[in-house]
Amino acid sequence: MPPTLLVLIPLAVENRASIAAAFDIVDASDPASRDQAIAGHGERIRAVLTNGTTGIAASDIERLPNLELIGALGAGYENIARDAAKARGIVVANGAGTNDSCVADHAFALLLAAVRAIPVLDRACRDGVWREQLPMQPNFSGKRLGVVGLGAIGRKVARRASGFELEIGYHNRRPQPDVPYEYFDSLMALAGWADYLVVTTPGGAATQHLIDADVLEALGPQGYLVNVSRGSVVDTAALADALAHGAIAGAGLDVYEGEPAPPARLAGSERVVLTPHVGGRSPEALAASAALFVENATRHFAGQPVLTPV
Numbered sequence: 001m002p003p004t005l006l007v008l009i010p011l012a013v014e015n016r017a018s019i020a021a022a023f024d025i026v027d028a029s030d031p032a033s034r035d036q037a038i039a040g041h042g043e044r045i046r047a048v049l050t051n052g053t054t055g056i057a058a059s060d061i062e063r064l065p066n067l068e069l070i071g072a073l074g075a076g077y078e079n080i081a082r083d084a085a086k087a088r089g090i091v092v093a094n095g096a097g098t099n100d101s102c103v104a105d106h107a108f109a110l111l112l113a114a115v116r117a118i119p120v121l122d123r124a125c126r127d128g129v130w131r132e133q134l135p136m137q138p139n140f141s142g143k144r145l146g147v148v149g150l151g152a153i154g155r156k157v158a159r160r161a162s163g164f165e166l167e168i169g170y171h172n173r174r175p176q177p178d179v180p181y182e183y184f185d186s187l188m189a190l191a192g193w194a195d196y197l198v199v200t201t202p203g204g205a206a207t208q209h210l211i212d213a214d215v216l217e218a219l220g221p222q223g224y225l226v227n228v229s230r231g232s233v234v235d236t237a238a239l240a241d242a243l244a245h246g247a248i249a250g251a252g253l254d255v256y257e258g259e260p261a262p263p264a265r266l267a268g269s270e271r272v273v274l275t276p277h278v279g280g281r282s283p284e285a286l287a288a289s290a291a292l293f294v295e296n297a298t299r300h301f302a303g304q305p306v307l308t309p310v
Helices: 013-020 031-044 058-062 082-088 100-115 118-126 152-162 187-193 213-219 236-244 283-301
Strands: 004-007 024-027 045-051 069-073 091-093 144-148 167-171 196-199 224-227 250-253 272-274
Touching (some): 004 031, 013 283, 024 031, 031 045, 058 082, 069 283, 082 091, 091 283, 100 196, 100 224, 100 283, 167 187, 187 213, 236 250
Parallel strands (some): 004 024, 045 069, 144 167, 144 196, 196 224, 224 250, 250 272
């Protein structure tokens, strides 16, 4: 009999089918059904599938006495109670690498849309407003792009930037010897140097409000910010103030504090482009993440190490 899997997130039909071939699935994609599922099936659940946003709490892990594996679709795992899992010897794995290209693509879509004011120009054109009545937007190419967090996604952002003839710098906990980009040991220094700042660092307590009022001031009135990491990394109030007072030129956000509700102080601003945390979502990325979860689970239940442990 296949292991029982508790699924805490919605799944596309085709991805659910591929996972169902390896598991006996118990669906629980909202808090009420989750409580019912754990109460009714907790003893036989051996694996959980979630994501970084939904996660799983220590109190729920405690109610699953036979849990062995927690998988996260996508790279994020910030809301998985890893300490509780570790204390029980429960393996935690994520979908690292499966949506990197999708997120990097989306980061550039946001940056181009913000710098060239694409949403504003689209609305103006539909309303019959011609170009002479609108402010000109700057060239996109030939500028300086700073990457905050040169992990797998950050590296793909940097590679895409070279196609736009952008000079590339980055800030990381430590320099990466295998890349040709300029390293900044201070985030403030990177922000002061850059025209564009793209945030691809992990979320969590260590990066809470990493992008604050001081960083935005350093980025300056010609600068643009893009965040495709986690909403908690950017101080929403500080960003709203910076946009309102022209401290920076614009921003593109796929993630923001208080998801899923759009940030009220930003929603009315023409200086910001907002998308609803879809940077890593594409049919290809989700299929790859589901396949990696099945591979990790197959390896785990065969007594082998998972490919992408957290």
